[in-house]
Amino acid sequence: MFPASRYSSRAQRCIRALKTVPPDHAAPQLYTTLHRRACSSVSAPRITTHYTIHPREKDPRWEGVEMERFGDEADVVIVGGGPAGLSAAIRLKQLANEHGKELRVCLVEKASQIGAHTLSGACLEPTALTELFPDWKERGAPLNTPVTEDVFSILTEKHRIPVPMLPGLPMRNHGNYIVRLGNFVRWLGEQAEELGVELYPGYAAAEILFHEDGSVKGIATNDVGIAKDGSPKDVFERGMELHAKVTLFGEGCHGHLAKQLYKQFNLRENCEPQTYAIGLKELWTIDEKKWKPGRVEHSVGWPLNRNTYGGSFLYHLNEGEPLVALGFVVGLDYTNPYLSPFREFQRWKHHPFVAPTLEGGHRIAYGARALNEGGLQSIPKLTFPGGLLIGCSPGFMNVPKIKGTHTAMKSGMLAAEAIFPKITAESLDSETDSMYLSTPETLKNSWVWKELYAVRNIRPSFHNYFGLYGGMVYTGVFYWILRGKEPWTLKHCGLDAHQLKPAKDCTPIEYPKPDGKISFDLLSSVALSGTNHEGDQPPHLTLKDDSVPVARNLTIFDGPEQRFCPAGVYEYVPVETGDGMRLQINAQNCVHCKTCDIKDPSQNINWVVPEGGGGPAYNGM
Numbered sequence: 177m178f179p180a181s182r183y184s185s186r187a188q189r190c191i192r193a194l195k196t197v198p199p200d201h202a203a204p205q206l207y208t209t210l211h212r213r214a215c216s217s218v219s220a221p222r223i224t225t226h227y228t229i230h231p232r233e234k235d236p237r238w239e240g241v242e243m244e245r246f247g248d249e250a251d252v253v254i255v256g257g258g259p260a261g262l263s264a265a266i267r268l269k270q271l272a273n274e275h276g277k278e279l280r281v282c283l284v285e286k287a288s289q290i291g292a293h294t295l296s297g298a299c300l301e302p303t304a305l306t307e308l309f310p311d312w313k314e315r316g317a318p319l320n321t322p323v324t325e326d327v328f329s330i331l332t333e334k335h336r337i338p339v340p341m342l343p344g345l346p347m348r349n350h351g352n353y354i355v356r357l358g359n360f361v362r363w364l365g366e367q368a369e370e371l372g373v374e375l376y377p378g379y380a381a382a383e384i385l386f387h388e389d390g391s392v393k394g395i396a397t398n399d400v401g402i403a404k405d406g407s408p409k410d411v412f413e414r415g416m417e418l419h420a421k422v423t424l425f426g427e428g429c430h431g432h433l434a435k436q437l438y439k440q441f442n443l444r445e446n447c448e449p450q451t452y453a454i455g456l457k458e459l460w461t462i463d464e465k466k467w468k469p470g471r472v473e474h475s476v477g478w479p480l481n482r483n484t485y486g487g488s489f490l491y492h493l494n495e496g497e498p499l500v501a502l503g504f505v506v507g508l509d510y511t512n513p514y515l516s517p518f519r520e521f522q523r524w525k526h527h528p529f530v531a532p533t534l535e536g537g538h539r540i541a542y543g544a545r546a547l548n549e550g551g552l553q554s555i556p557k558l559t560f561p562g563g564l565l566i567g568c569s570p571g572f573m574n575v576p577k578i579k580g581t582h583t584a585m586k587s588g589m590l591a592a593e594a595i596f597p598k599i600t601a602e603s604l605d606s607e608t609d610s611m612y613l614s615t616p617e618t619l620k621n622s623w624v625w626k627e628l629y630a631v632r633n634i635r636p637s638f639h640n641y642f643g644l645y646g647g648m649v650y651t652g653v654f655y656w657i658l659r660g661k662e663p664w665t666l667k668h669c670g671l672d673a674h675q676l677k678p679a680k681d682c683t684p685i686e687y688p689k690p691d692g693k694i695s696f697d698l699l700s701s702v703a704l705s706g707t708n709h710e711g712d713q714p715p716h717l718t719l720k721d722d723s724v725p726v727a728r729n730l731t732i733f734d735g736p737e738q739r740f741c742p743a744g745v746y747e748y749v750p751v752e753t754g755d756g757m758r759l760q761i762n763a764q765n766c767v768h769c770k771t772c773d774i775k776d777p778s779q780n781i782n783w784v785v786p787e788g789g790g791g792p793a794y795n796g797m
C-alpha cells in the first residue's frame with residue numbers, strides 16, 4: 177500500500193508511526209504532527225481541480241476571461257426550496273398581501289425542479305401547515321394518507337419485541353399523515369408561485385456576497401461551463417448576483433453556505449457541535465394483498481448493535497397504487513469504520529418481520545440524505561447582519577419523532593414574521609441595504625422551542641454503557657413520565673467525524689451478498705436515484721489536501737468513505753503508473769446527502785454546489 181518507490185523515507189516513517197498511535201482524540205498533538213508530516217511528504221496525484229481550492233486568479237488559463245456578474249435586487253432572497261424556505265417565502269407574501277405592501281421575494285433551488293432533491297420519510301405532523309394554510313385540504317395539499325396504525329418494535333436477528341405506542345411517546349403518530357415529501361414540497365412551490373414568489377429552480381447559490389461592512393449582501397449563483405480540469409470552456413458563463421435586504425439560508429441539513437456563515441460570524445460559539453445521521457430510503461410497489469394504507473412501522477435494534485444508534489421506518493401510502501416507503505437511519509457517531517449504512521439497510525430488509533411485505537414487490541426508487549440529530553443544544557445563533565438561518569440547516573429536527581418538516585416550516589414562518597416589519601418599515605425604493613436582526617423572541621416562545629426542549633436529552637442519553645436499552649429506559653422515565661422537565665441538559669459526544677476508531681481496533685463486518693430481489697447492490701440502487709451531473713466539470717467533492725485520503729483515511733481507517741457514501745462516489749483504486757492506491761471520486765453519482773462532509777475522519781472533504789440542476793432526480797421521495 178505504501179511502496180518505497182512512491183513515498184519518501186520520511187513519509188514512510190511517519191505513516192508507520194501513524195499506524196501505531198491511537199486516533200486524534202486519544203493523542204491529539206502527536207497524531208496531528210505525524211499526520212501533517214506524512215501528508216506533506218506524500219506526492220499525491222491531483223484530484224481536486226475546483227476553483228474554491230485552486231483560485232482562478234492564480235491560474236493562467238483564466239487570464240482575460242470575463243468575470244463580471246450581472247446583479248439583481250430583491251427585498252428577500254431565500255436559499256433552498258425545501259419546507260423551510262418555501263414556508264418563509266409564502267408567509268412573507270401572505271403578510272405583504274395582508275398589509276398591502278409590494279415585496280420582491282426570490283428563492284433559488286439547486287434541483288432542476290422544486291422537490292427533486294427532497295428526500296424524507298415521511299410522516300408529517302400537520303401543525304405548521306395548518307397555521308400556514310388553514311384551508312390546505314381545499315387547496316389540494318397532497319396529504320392523502322392519515323395514519324391509522326402505529327407499530328413500534330425492537331428487532332433481534334430472528335424475532336420482534338413489540339413496544340406499545342402509549343399516548344405521549346414521541347414516536348406516536350396519531351393525527352399525522354404519511355406523505356411523499358417531494359410532492360408536498362412541489363405543492364408548496366405552487367402555492368408560493370401563486371402568491372407571487374419568484375422561484376428559480378436549477379440555480380444553486382454558490383457564494384455568499386458581503387457588503388463592505390461585513391454584512392451579508394446576498395448570494396451569487398454558480399458559474400457554468402468549467403471543464404473537469406478546472407479550465408474555462410468556450411461556453412463559460414458567470415453566475416448571477418442576487419442582492420437583498422435580508423437573505424434567508426434554508427439549505428437543509430449541513431448547508432454548504434451555512435458552514436461558511438458559522439465561521440464568518442462565529443455562530444456556533446455557544447452551542448454544542450451538530451451531530452447527524454444518514455437516512456437511506458426506497459420506494460416499493462408491493463403485492464396489493466399485503467398493502468395496509470395508513471400503517472406506520474418503526475423499529476430499533478437488529479442489524480445494528482446496541483451501541484450504534486439507528487432504526488427503520490416502513491410506511492404504507494395511499495396514493496392510488498400499493499406503495500410503501502421504507503428506510504433505515506444510522507447515527508453518524510458510529511465507531512466502526514467497516515460499517516456500511518447502505519449494507520445495513522439492505523440486510524435489515526431480510527428480517528422475518530420485514531421481508532414478507534416486500535416479497536413479490538418491485539423497488540422503484542432509491543436515495544439518501546443526512547439528517548440532524550443535535551437537537552436544541554446544537555442550534556447555533558440564527559441571525560447575523562443581513563441574514564438568518566432557517567429549517568434543518570441550523571437543525572430543528574425532533575430526533576425521537578424523526579420529524580423535522582413541521583419545525584422547519586415553523587422556523588421559516590417565524591423568520592418571515594420577524595423580518596417583515598423591518599423590511600417594510602424602510603422605503604422600498606431605497607438602495608438595497610442589509611438588515612441587522614436579532615434572534616426572534618417569538619421563536620423562543622413558540623411551540624417549536626418547547627417541543628425541542630422537551631426531547632433535548634433523549635438522543636444524548638443513548639451514549640451510555642447499555643446503549644439502545646439505556647436510552648430507551650431514560651426516554652421512558654424522563655420523557656414519558658417527566659415530559660423532559662429534568663433540570664439538566666445532556667451533552668453529545670463531539671463531532672461525528674471524530675468518533676471512528678482505527679480499523680486495526682475494529683472487526684470487519686461480513687455483509688451478506690444482495691439477492692437481487694429484496695436486497696440490491698450499490699450501483700443498481702444509485703441508478704434508481706436518477707442522479708446525474710454534467711461529467712465535464714470539476715468534482716464538487718473537493719479535498720482540502722489531495723494526499724490525506726491515502727495517507728490518513730486509507731492507512732488508519734481503511735478508507736471508510738467507500739462505505740459511508742451511499743452512492744459509491746469514493747473508490748480506492750490502484751495507481752496506474754507505479755504501485756500504491758489513489759482515491760477516485762465518481763462525482764456524477766453523488767446524491768447530495770452530505771454524509772462525506774460530515775463523517776470524513778480527516779474533515780478534508782468539502783462538498784460544494786455542482787453546476788445548477790445536477791444531482792438526484794427524485795420523484796416524490
Ligand SMILES: Cc1cc2nc3c(=O)[nH]c(=O)nc-3n(C[C@H](O)[C@H](O)[C@H](O)COP(=O)(O)OP(=O)(O)OC[C@H]3O[C@@H](n4cnc5c(N)ncnc54)[C@H](O)[C@@H]3O)c2cc1C
Binds near residue numbers: 286579785
Ligand atoms: C431519511 C429521512 C427521514 C425523515 N423522516 C421524516 C418524517 O417522517 N417526518 C418529518 O417531518 N421529517 C422527516 N425528516 C426530516 C425532514 O425531511 C426535514 O426536517 C425537512 O426536509 C427539512 O426541511 P428544510 O427545508 O429545512 O430542508 P430540506 O428539505 O433539506 O430542503 C433544503 C433545500 O435546499 C436546497 N439547497 C441546498 N443548498 C442549496 C444551495 N446552495 N442553493 C440552492 N438550493 C440549495 C436543497 O436542494 C433542498 O431542496 C426525515 C429526513 C430524512 C433524511
Ligand code: SF4
Binds near residue numbers: 740
Ligand atoms: S459524495 Fe458525499 S454527498 Fe455525495 S452521495 Fe456520497 S456521501 Fe453523499
